[in-house]
Amino acid sequence: MKKVFDAGVPIVMGTDSGAPSGRFQGYFEHVELEYMVKAGMSPMQTLVASTSNVAKFLHQPDLGVIEPGKWADLLVLDANPLDDIKNTRKIDSVSMAGIAYRKTRSQKLWLLSALSERHTFSCTL
Numbered sequence: 001m002k003k004v005f006d007a008g009v010p011i012v013m014g015t016d017s018g019a020p021s022g023r024f025q026g027y028f029e030h031v032e033l034e035y036m037v038k039a040g041m042s043p044m045q046t047l048v049a050s051t052s053n054v055a056k057f058l059h060q061p062d063l064g065v066i067e068p069g070k071w072a073d074l075l076v077l078d079a080n081p082l083d084d085i086k087n088t089r090k091i092d093s094v095s096m097a098g099i100a101y102r103k104t105r106s107q108k109l110w111l112l113s114a115l116s117e118r119h120t121f122s123c124t125l
Helices: 002-006 027-038 043-049 052-057 085-089 105-116
Strands: 074-077 091-096 099-102
Touching: 027 043, 027 085, 043 052, 074 085
Parallel strands: none
Antiparallel strands: 074 091, 091 099
């Protein structure tokens, strides 16, 4: 993956969560982020590939942009994912469609699932 990325081929995150049994939405996107880093991409490259690159690939310039009239879902994390990509699992709160949600332990899986149903994720660093 790193060689392909370094050659200039755009990389985007995709998922088959929900298709095969035993894969559920939300959790496996975090695993895919970890695999992208293990494959040689930096945490920043991995986050861009799974956020803004997805919107570009889908030709959706209004998605994943923090501006009036645009659409962006946000994760507020308790730790920096650039230090360790596994920190994407340390979710403090989520904003979806302009509504902020603070999680409790019991809500964590619901939030991950709800986010994964969006067309793209947005990440502000």
